[in-house]
Amino acid sequence: MTPPFILEIAFVILILAIAVGTLVARAAFTAVLLFMIYGLLIAIAWIRLSAVDVALTEAAIGGGLTGMLLLGAVARLRESEGSGEEPGLPTLLAAGTFCVLVSAALGTLVLSRPEVAPSLAPAVMDNLAQSALGNPVAAVLFVFRAFDTLLEKVVLLLALIGVWSLAPDRVWGGVPGLRLYAEPSSILVFLAQLLPPIGIMIGIYMFWTGASYPGGAFQGGTVLAAMWLLVMIARLQPVPAISLRCVRLLLVVGPVIFVAIGLLGFVFAGAFLAYPPDYAKPLIVIAEATLTLSIGVTLGLLVAGPPDRMQQP
């Protein structure tokens, strides 16, 4: 079932118009809101490109967490973003010409021949049975290119260390400066009580179903992070100090177990991150389950930002 082509053209024009709006909006708040809409539209574009796993990721991150992060930044800049000085007309013209050339070159290159586009899809499908997973994208992420996925988790942790290290010395180990409502409205509290049970179910389901259908650890972890942030913002749960041992443990448990399984691969399957044939599925599920938890906590703390006060005794 495909929509008429004219609708797709209209859709692409809408995406580009909102992208322009994001860049030219006068108020930073408007720009961020447009960017969130843009993220959701891009998710739809991914569905049109038959990449549902990516669509879920883009909707959760581009439309969700990035938006929340940037809205927090706008609130902290308090309308004092400043206007700076726009470059003069010659610079604008030169930059414009350069960018048009880059776009034109990219568009031409990506669509240029070879007539038969290179593809690793046959190789993936040939070996899919060995991976014990039904979802080819999950098989690439956790079996064929598992090293990439491991390093991606390390990047997340490194980013968190980077964020924390920007805190002033005196509040090191303190409580992240997530902006909370002084007196949450009853609607926010109601939603923060109503949504998490459903959200946690959806998060776990996304990770569980990811083995065979679109979904996965990262998408599930993002939903868990969103639920956690909601509960913290509504002041139903306190924001934890980053020095708490259980926080540190939750952050590293996923990557550590993934690395441990990878090292066991040396012993039982002859290579790092290789799975013994009969135990591939259970090992992957264990790794994914702990990674989902760690990703949820890492993303939540990334959005919460660097610590800005010590814990009240």
Added chain:
Amino acid sequence: MNSIALFAYCGAAMVGLGLFGLITKPQVLRKILAFNVLGTGVFLLFGVIARRGAAAGLHSDPVPQALVITGIVVAFSATTMAVVLLLRLYAETGEATIDSDDPPSTGTDGGR
């Protein structure tokens, strides 16, 4: 032209738009937004390559898809870092813009 080509041009145009914003916008927050627009454009081009590589009964090559999922995570990490650096810059200097060479001007509202 088919819908794959359409999304290829869309991705290419997004890269250009993001690049333009990144170069010309003096406010750091707008640079971060523009950088994200640029990034989604690059990812979309990956999606087009994946869609063109449809084979073996799949509608889309899974390898570029997995790369893009990893890429989105890394882009988010970089964005978080950038936002925190911006907030620190603002806390230290009271400014959230990067001017080219000139000393900070009083400026006109909105920067347009």
